[in-house]
Amino acid sequence: MRMYDLIEKKKLGQELSTEEIYHIIDGYTKGEIPDYQISALLMAIYFNGMNVRERYDLTMAMRDSGDILDLSSIDGVKIDKHSTGGVGDKVTLVLGPIIASIGVPVAKMSGRGLGHTGGTIDKLEAFPGFNAELADEQFIKQVNSIKIAVTGQSKNLAPADKKLYALRDVTATVDEISLITGSIMSKKLAAGTDAIVLDVTVGDGAFMKNKESALELAKSMVDIGKRANKKIAAVLTNMDEPLGFAVGNDLEVIEAIEALNGNGPEDLMTVVYELGSQMIVFSGIETDKTKAKELMKEAIASGKAFDKFVEFIDAQGGDSSFAKDTKKFKPASHIVPVNAETDGYVHAIKAEAIGLASMSLGGGRETFDDVIDMAVGIVLNKKVGDEIKKGEPICYIHANDQAKIAHAEEMIRNATVISPEKCNHMDLIIDIVE
Numbered sequence: 001m002r003m004y005d006l007i008e009k010k011k012l013g014q015e016l017s018t019e020e021i022y023h024i025i026d027g028y029t030k031g032e033i034p035d036y037q038i039s040a041l042l043m044a045i046y047f048n049g050m051n052v053r054e055r056y057d058l059t060m061a062m063r064d065s066g067d068i069l070d071l072s073s074i075d076g077v078k079i080d081k082h083s084t085g086g087v088g089d090k091v092t093l094v095l096g097p098i099i100a101s102i103g104v105p106v107a108k109m110s111g112r113g114l115g116h117t118g119g120t121i122d123k124l125e126a127f128p129g130f131n132a133e134l135a136d137e138q139f140i141k142q143v144n145s146i147k148i149a150v151t152g153q154s155k156n157l158a159p160a161d162k163k164l165y166a167l168r169d170v171t172a173t174v175d176e177i178s179l180i181t182g183s184i185m186s187k188k189l190a191a192g193t194d195a196i197v198l199d200v201t202v203g204d205g206a207f208m209k210n211k212e213s214a215l216e217l218a219k220s221m222v223d224i225g226k227r228a229n230k231k232i233a234a235v236l237t238n239m240d241e242p243l244g245f246a247v248g249n250d251l252e253v254i255e256a257i258e259a260l261n262g263n264g265p266e267d268l269m270t271v272v273y274e275l276g277s278q279m280i281v282f283s284g285i286e287t288d289k290t291k292a293k294e295l296m297k298e299a300i301a302s303g304k305a306f307d308k309f310v311e312f313i314d315a316q317g318g319d320s321s322f323a324k325d326t327k328k329f330k331p332a333s334h335i336v337p338v339n340a341e342t343d344g345y346v347h348a349i350k351a352e353a354i355g356l357a358s359m360s361l362g363g364g365r366e367t368f369d370d371v372i373d374m375a376v377g378i379v380l381n382k383k384v385g386d387e388i389k390k391g392e393p394i395c396y397i398h399a400n401d402q403a404k405i406a407h408a409e410e411m412i413r414n415a416t417v418i419s420p421e422k423c424n425h426m427d428l429i430i431d432i433v434e
């Protein structure tokens with residue numbers, strides 16, 4: 001099989017066979033096919049796409065490029081949850097303990113933040129001593145004993161994706177549905193759970209900027225999951241403004257703890273309940289989503305969900321006294337309001353720019369090697385649809401370096417639209433694909 005011929009085939013919009021796709025992924029993972037030929041192929045896929053059968057083969061070939069976790073020794077229906085990324089997205093921190101406290105086994109592999117979006121692993125490392133690199137046996141043992149474990153992606157999970165993603169990133173071929181489907185679903189399938197609930201974010205701060213493309217991606221991923229015999233659903237959620245009020249690592253952890261104690265922001269909780277009820281239904285513990293949401297509310301009200309969070313942090317070596325007393329998180333040295341310059345209603349607080357403003361304060365990474373300042377970030381005081389008076393804070397900047405405040409403030413002002421007309425709060429749940 002000549003790589004030249006396979007590129008030519010895709011360039012002409014023809015189908016690649018299962019064998020050809022495996023040959024490409026296998027050869028590239030082993031370093032036998034050079035980057036320049038794969039780059040050309042990626043661009044041909046970008047323009048000509050892949051049909052469902054090709055997408056499935058691509059996903060499976062990428063899954064099979066490394067280890068596949070065997071979770072069969074964990075009792076019950078093991079469930080993973082994945083978000084396509086957002087700003088202020090602390091859903092896993094809240095959702096995981098709630099549903100684990102109801103008895104649903106949560107076996108979750110999470111990532112670190114990059115660019116304007118945050119990552120769950122970074123947030124969990126806010127707890128001193130937290131170990132986010134569990135060995136497979138430890139991961140399985142913990143899910144069996146306390147129903148929840150969260151670990152970083154193991155090194156040999158879908159290695160083809162690591163190479164392909166890096167190449168897509170520098171060849172302007174990231175935003176293509178077949179390639180995104182293969183990338184996300186290969187990792188989810190290699191992670192070995194029985195069920196997957198996808199949070200496909202839509203809007204300014206998301207990967208998918210509009211409903212149509214998000215829906216196409218959601219359908220594509222759900223389709224591949226079903227072909228692989230997984231229980232799978234995708235919830236399209238709004239990411240035009242940050243989720244909740246807090247953006248930045250420690251700040252988001254504190255907000256998540258508040259949520260577990262019954263004081264979560266409405267938008268965050270709407271997403272948590274929607275995803276969680278789907279997970280509970282998949283687990284078989286409850287068949288009705290409304291009743292599943294009630295179970296989740298009870299878990300918060302009774303303190304069971306918070307207790308599970310503490311147990312989970314302890315189990316992974318973290319200092320859970322920070323969860324019991326969030327004042328232990330060292331605040332940033334400067335907390336500065338950004339005040340409204342006019343009366344009116346908030347029409348936009350653009351998520352991507354808020355994420356970038358937090359990153360400019362040191363709260364995010366430009367490259368994987370950057371070190372994060374855990375204390376910095378932005379805490380919103382208003383959400384889209386709220387009324388605001390001149391001089392009232394839109395948000396507070398939490399900074400450790402005074403020199404960075406003016407630039408962050410400018411970014412926030414450019415990201416915020418206040419005008420005299422009334423405006424509705426945002427609808428959080430845009431669509432569900434099952």
Ligand code: URA
Nearest residue numbers: 174179180183184207
């Ligand atoms: N997230 C991934 O893991 N892969 C993509 O291709 C896009 C988002």
